[in-house]
Every structure is written in structure tokens, then in C-alpha cells.
Amino acid sequence: xxxxxxxxxxxxxxxxxxxxxxxxxxxxxxxxxxxxxxxxxxxxxxxxxxxxxxxxxxxxxxxxxxxxxxxxxxxxxxxxxxxxxxxxxxxxxxxxxxxxxxxxxxxxxxxxxxxxxxxxxxxxxxxxxxxxxxxxxxxxxxxxxxxxxxxxxxxxxxxxxxxxxxxxxxxxxxxxxxxxxxxxxxxxxxxxxxxxxxxxxxxxxxxxxxxxxxxxxxxxxxxxxxxxxxxxxxxxxxxxxxxxxxxxxxxxxxxxxxxxxxxxxxxxxxxxxxxxxxxxxxxxxxxxxxxxxxxxxxxxxxxxxxxxxxxxxxxxxxxxxxxxxxxxxxxxxxx
Amino acid sequence: xxxxxxxxxxxxxxxxxxxxxxxxxxxxxxxxxxxxxxxxxxxxxxxxxxxxxxxxxxxxxxxxxxxxxxxxxxxxxxxxxxxxxxxxxxxxxxxxxxxxxxxxxxxxxxxxxxxxxxxxxxxxxxxxxxxxxxxxxxxxxxxxxxxxxxxxxxxxxxxxxxxxxxxxxxxxxxxxxxxxxxxxxxxxxxxxxxxxxxxxxxxxxxxxxxxxxxxxxxxxxxxxxxxxxxxxxxxxxxxxxxxxxxxxxxxxxxxxxxxxxxxxxxxxxxxxxxxxxxxxxxxxxxxxxxxxxxxxxxxxxxxxxxxxxxxxxxxxxxxxxxxxxx
Ligand SMILES: Nc1ncnc2c1ncn2[C@@H]1O[C@H](COP(=O)(O)OP(=O)(O)O)[C@@H](O)[C@H]1O
Ligand SMILES: [Mg+2]
Numbered sequence: 001x002x003x004x005x006x007x008x009x010x011x012x013x014x015x016x017x018x019x020x021x022x023x024x025x026x027x028x029x030x031x032x033x034x035x036x037x038x039x040x041x042x043x044x045x046x047x048x049x050x051x052x053x054x055x056x057x058x059x060x061x062x063x064x065x066x067x068x069x070x071x072x073x074x075x076x077x078x079x080x081x082x083x084x085x086x087x088x089x090x091x092x093x094x095x096x097x098x099x100x101x102x103x104x105x106x107x108x109x110x111x112x113x114x115x116x117x118x119x120x121x122x123x124x125x126x127x128x129x130x131x132x133x134x135x136x137x138x139x140x141x142x143x144x145x146x147x148x149x150x151x152x153x154x155x156x157x158x159x160x161x162x163x164x165x166x167x168x169x170x171x172x173x174x175x176x177x178x179x180x181x182x183x184x185x186x187x188x189x190x191x192x193x194x195x196x197x198x199x200x201x202x203x204x205x206x207x208x209x210x211x212x213x214x215x216x217x218x219x220x221x222x223x224x225x226x227x228x229x230x231x232x233x234x235x236x237x238x239x240x241x242x243x244x245x246x247x248x249x250x251x252x253x254x255x256x257x258x259x260x261x262x263x264x265x266x267x268x269x270x271x272x273x274x275x276x277x278x279x280x281x282x283x284x285x286x287x288x289x290x291x292x293x294x295x296x297x298x299x300x301x302x303x304x305x306x307x308x309x310x311x312x313x314x315x316x317x318x319x320x321x322x323x324x325x326x327x328x329x330x331x332x333x334x335x
Numbered sequence: 336x337x338x339x340x341x342x343x344x345x346x347x348x349x350x351x352x353x354x355x356x357x358x359x360x361x362x363x364x365x366x367x368x369x370x371x372x373x374x375x376x377x378x379x380x381x382x383x384x385x386x387x388x389x390x391x392x393x394x395x396x397x398x399x400x401x402x403x404x405x406x407x408x409x410x411x412x413x414x415x416x417x418x419x420x421x422x423x424x425x426x427x428x429x430x431x432x433x434x435x436x437x438x439x440x441x442x443x444x445x446x447x448x449x450x451x452x453x454x455x456x457x458x459x460x461x462x463x464x465x466x467x468x469x470x471x472x473x474x475x476x477x478x479x480x481x482x483x484x485x486x487x488x489x490x491x492x493x494x495x496x497x498x499x500x501x502x503x504x505x506x507x508x509x510x511x512x513x514x515x516x517x518x519x520x521x522x523x524x525x526x527x528x529x530x531x532x533x534x535x536x537x538x539x540x541x542x543x544x545x546x547x548x549x550x551x552x553x554x555x556x557x558x559x560x561x562x563x564x565x566x567x568x569x570x571x572x573x574x575x576x577x578x579x580x581x582x583x584x585x586x587x588x589x590x591x592x593x594x595x596x597x598x599x600x601x602x603x604x605x606x607x608x609x610x611x612x613x614x615x616x617x618x619x620x621x622x623x624x625x626x627x628x629x630x631x632x633x634x635x636x637x638x639x640x641x642x643x644x645x646x647x648x649x650x651x652x653x654x655x656x657x658x659x660x661x
Contacts, residue, residue: 034586061559095562
């Protein structure tokens with residue numbers, strides 16, 4: 001069947017809460033994100049901003065007992081999957097949407113050889129192909145030697161494990177690959193290798209990718225569009241160059257400045273002043289207000305739908321500073 | 336793998352030696368003349384005590400005695416039971432067969448059923464079904480086995496008269512061939528059931544916890560993300576990981592199965608080791624008690640070795656830590 005170009009994943013104003021010891025943790029707050037067929041999209045935000053929640057909820061991987069979808073919709077290849085049952089989700093997992101996770105050791109079954117773990121994807125999604133040959137092909141695709149089929153996960157290096165996990169996902173023939181911090185657990189050299197591999201594979205297989213990272217630089221180098229997430233809100237999105245070169249939201253500006261500062265002044269970590277908000281007690285309005293030096297009166301009242309970030313590209317931001325022409329702060333980084 | 340097994344077996348050897356030496360020392364720790372520990376309190380023929388004194392070199396230094404004791408053991412000589420009018424080794428081996436006939440099928444059933452119950456319960460943690468499994472295993476675990484046995488006897492043997500209450504064979508008739516086998520199985524039902532219920536509870540408790548733990552592991556998410564069904568993930572990914580801790584419990588209980596049946600054997604007059612043990616205490620038949628102690632200790636050590644091997648089969652990380660070349 002010919003794949004119609006369109007949105008493979010559409011998260012529409014989705015709110016997700018966890019119940020933790022009687023408290024409601026608002027992990028996603030009317031967050032929106034779209035991935036088109038064949039497109040590479042990045043999702044950045046600090047730890048705890050709700051990136052993994054977004055990734056998992058997009059595959060129905062968070063049990064109802066643990067988390068609740070309060071409002072909003074999840075559309076996969078045009079189908080509304082928001083209220084899907086477990087069996088309905090099973091039909092969407094792997095193909096059209098596959099996923100690789102952060103820690104490649106714990107995400108592989110420790111008592112099963114790598115070959116059979118890849119073979120399961122093949123048998124489930126392409127039973128018509130010769131199994132062993134297809135597994136070999138997948139290993140070749142992720143640049144692993146074929147002896148790896150007989151290895152157990154603990155016998156492989158971190159980089160090899162991440163490649164194996166990638167082979168498991170690619171064995172499903174996904175239209176969209178969600179990669180949740182695929183390089184965070186790896187050393188710098190291996191990070192670069194895996195990232196290069198991801199870029200190369202996406203181009204060769206023509207699949208869409210949602211690359212999640214806390215590092216704006218990584219995402220900007222691999223993706224065409226970027227979303228920035230803060231406290232469960234998608235606060236800024238646009239072309240990778242636009243967001244990376246001319247960040248709009250004061251949070252994104254701070255994030256970039258912190259990243260540069262780490263590179264420049266060795267040893268001293270520059271971070272955004274203040275603490276991430278407590279998701280169990282989110283006040284109304286923009287969650288960044290307590291840490292923002294440009295906050296206006298309306299910021300504590302509610303959050304704007306979106307404004308044009310005026311960087312010359314398609315680029316949106318949810319910040320009252322962009323309501324009127326003439327910016328109230330210097331986005332380049334000194335303000 | 337081979338290195339791992341050799342290391343495990345290497346551990347078992349000094350332990351068995353220690354057991355033998357302790358068993359030897361017990362003879363000398365019993366108050367009074369050690370000859371009494373070797374002969375027992377039963378009236379013996381005249382001159383027998385003197386013969387034993389010579390056989391074990393009781394007038395010689397302790398090390399010589401240890402040596403003679405080990406030589407006797409190596410020859411399969413664990414002494415003679417006058418209460419039972421036969422040598423100790425064939426006596427306890429004979430009775431051990433009956434205990435194993437009761438315990439091994441019961442433990443095997445319990446291991447399988449306990450794990451299956453846990454597999455069914457854990458994924459629905461908190462549901463009515465899961466709570467009932469937890470409640471039933473708590474009851475099975477805490478109900479005294481002799482009480483359960485007596486209830487079963489009253490219900491099925493005395494009131495309903497469906498099943499025999501005592502012993503292993505029917506005494507009124509002499510059966511041969513398959514009829515004899517069926518007769519033994521018939522007698523096995525009630526004691527076997529009592530034992531099985533208890534061990535199902537023991538296994539299900541541990542298995543439920545370890546299935547729950549395995550279910551929350553990250554690799555389960557990977558398996559689901561491939562589009563595999565929940566049932567497939569449970570059997571193919573969760574179960575093999577959950578079995579690793581369960582193997583310890585099962586291995587431990589197999590190790591103690593020879594003595595684990597003392598209460599049941601007493602209630603149902605099952606002619607196994609437990610029954611012999613109680614009778615020998617009554618008779619102060621020390622050679623038999625020592626023999627049972629030795630056999631049990633060796634069985635526990637063996638069960639540990641087997642459990643360790645099972646670990647290596649279930650968990651490749653255990654094998655790996657002893658060198659990949661093996
Ligand atoms: N299983 C869970 N139970 C309760 N709270 C959770 C769970 N998973 C995540 N959270 C909470 O949801 C918020 C977002 O987490 P997550 O989506 O993992 O963020 P990120 O991937 O950006 O670090 C955090 O505050 C985290 O503590
Ligand atoms: Mg995360």
C-alpha cells in the first residue's frame with residue numbers, strides 16, 4: 001500500500017497526569033507536537049520536563065493504572081488512538097511506530113541472546129521474509145558483526161547494545177522511529193557514532209524520526225524541526241536553525257547559554273537560575289515565571305496559544321513577550 | 336560455564352568433609368560412653384559392644400578413630416539398628432525412597448502450579464483474582480500442615496470414605512503389578528495433597544513478587560514496543576527472568592524434602608524418613624539418627640549444587656562472570 005504523505009504522529013494539546021502517593025503529577029500540559037512522514041523532529045527539555053512521557057504515551061506504553069490522559073488527542077497515521085485498548089495499541093507498535101530507549105543495557109532482555117530479540121521483530125512484522133537473512137541484514141544496517149546474534153547483552157559494549165536495540169526497532173520496519181535519549185548513556189565518541197548512524201539510517205530508509213534529548217546541540221544537528229519542552233508544556237517550536245540560532249523563549253535562551261557556558265568556562269556549570277517547578281503543584285500561567293527575569297503580569301495569569309517568534313522562519317513560541325512588536329528582551333543572550 | 340560448575344563443586348567438597356567430621360564428633364559429644372552412640376539404647380547381644388569398640392578403635396587416639404570412622408563410612412557401614420534389625424544404610428535408603436515418592440511429585444506440582452498462579456496473578460496486581468491468590472497462599476503458608484492433614488483425613492477418609500487415611504499400601508489384601516502401583520498412588524493422594532498445598536503457597540508467594548519485579552523491568556517495554564502481545568511477553572520475556580529467584584526457593588525446598596515431610600508422614604503414617612526419624616528418637620536409636628543427619632546434610636549440599644547449576648542455565652550473566660571461554 002502506498003504511504004500517503006501526511007502526519008505520522010500528531011500530539012494535540014495532550015495532558016497526562018501520574019498519580020503518585022495521592023498527588024497528581026502533571027507530566028504533560030496541553031503539549032502539542034507533529035511529525036510528518038519522513039521528517040526528523042527533535043524534542044528538547046531538561047530532565048523531568050515530560051519528554052519520555054510524551055514518547056511512551058505515543059505508543060500506549062504507560063498503563064492506565066499509572067497515568068491518565070486528561071485531555072487532548074494522539075493521532076497516529078491519521079487514526080485517533082487516544083482511547084485505544086491494549087490490543088489496538090499492539091497493532092500500532094513496531095509498525096508504524098517503533099521506539100529505542102535510553103539505557104541499552106536494561107532495555108534488552110538479559111537472559112536472551114541478541115539474535116532472537118531482533119528475530120522477534122522480524123517474525124512479528126515481516127514473517128514473509130527469510131528470518132536469518134533478515135536478521136543479518138539488520139545487523140549490517142546498524143554496523144554490527146553477525147557474531148552478535150549469539151551474544152548476550154551483557155557481553156556487548158554500550159555502543160553495540162544501542163546498535164542492537166536499534167536493530168530491534170528497525171526490524172519492525174517503522175514509518176516513525178522514536179528515539180528517547182538514545183545517546184545519553186554513552187561516552188562522547190560513541191554518542192557521535194550512534195548519532196551519525198541514526199542520521200544515515202533515516203536518510204536511507206526514508207523513515208520519520210522523533211529524536212529526544214536534553215542537549216539542544218545534538219537535536220539541532222540531526223533534525224529539521226525542533227520542539228522545546230518545559231514542565232510538560234511545548235513552549236517553542238520551529239526550524240532547527242531558527243530555534244538553535246535565534247531561540248525565542250527565555251527558557252530556551254537560558255538553556256543555550258548554559259550549554260555554551262559549560263563549553264567555555266571549564267569546570268563551572270552555568271545553569272538557569274532557580275529550580276524546575278514542582279509538577280504536583282503547578283501554578284496557573286507559564287511555569288517558567290519563577291525563573292524568568294522578563295515575566296509580565298499576564299505571564300502568571302495564563303499561557304498564550306502561540307505567537308510568531310519573528311526569526312524569519314516558521315517559528316512559534318508560547319510567551320507573552322512576543323505579543324507586541326518590539327521585543328522586551330535581548331534574545332541573543334545577555335538579557 | 337565449566338569453570339563456574341567446577342567452582343561450585345569445589346565448594347561442596349569441603350562442606351561435605353565438614354559434615355562428616357561433625358557427624359563423627361557428635362558420637363563423642365553424646366554424654367556417657369561413645370559406644371552407646373554407636374550401638375543405641377536397644378538391648379544388644381553380648382559381645383557386640385566389644386566388637387564395635389574394636390571396629391571403631393575407641394581405645395585409640397581421636398585421629399585414628401576419625402580415620403576408622405571414615406573408612407567404615409566409605410565401605411557403606413553406618414552401623415546397625417537393633418531396633419529395626421538391619422544395617423542403617425539400607426534402612427534409611429529404603430525409607431528415603433518412600434519419602435521421595437511423596438515429596439518429589441508434590442514439590443514438582445507445587446513448583447509448576449505456584450509459578451503459573453503467580454504468572455496469572457501478578458499482571459493484574461490489585462485485582463480480585465490477584466488478591467485471592469495472595470490470600471490463599473497466605474492461608475496455605477500459615478495453616479499447620481498436621482492440622483490440614485487431619486481435616487483431610489476426617490473429611491475424605493472417615494466421613495466420605497473415599498481415600499485411605501493411613502499408610503502406603505493396603506494391608507488387607509496382597510496386590511501385585513499395576514494393582515499394587517495404583518494402591519500406592521491411592522494412598523499418596525491425601526498426604527501428597529497436604530504437602531502440595533503448602534509448597535504451592537511457598538512458591539506462589541515468591542514467584543508473584545519476582546514476576547511483578549520482572550514486569551517492571553525496562554526490557555518488557557522494549558518487547559511491548561515491538562508489538563508483541565502481552566501474553567507472549569509474559570511467557571517469553573518475563574517468566575525466564577522471574578524464574579531466577581524462584582529457583583532458589585524451589586532448590587532449597589528440594590534440599591530439605593527428606594526431612595520436610597516429618598509432620599505429614601506422622602499424620603498419615605507414611606513409612607518414610609520422617610517416620611523413621613520420630614521412631615528412632617523414641618528408641619534412642621542413635622546410629623539411625625546419625626545416618627539420617629548425614630543423608631539430609633548431603634542432600635542439602637547436593638540440592639545447592641544443583642540450584643547453582645540451574646542458575647547458570649537460567650542466567651547467562653552468572654556463567655559470564657566465570658570466564659567466557661568455558
Ligand atoms: N511512572 C511514573 N510514575 C510517577 N511519576 C512519573 C513516572 N514517570 C515519570 N514521572 C514524572 O513525570 C515527570 C516527567 O517525567 P519524564 O517524562 O520521564 O521526563 P523526561 O523524560 O523529560 O526526563 C517527572 O516529574 C517524573 O517524576
Ligand atoms: Mg526521559
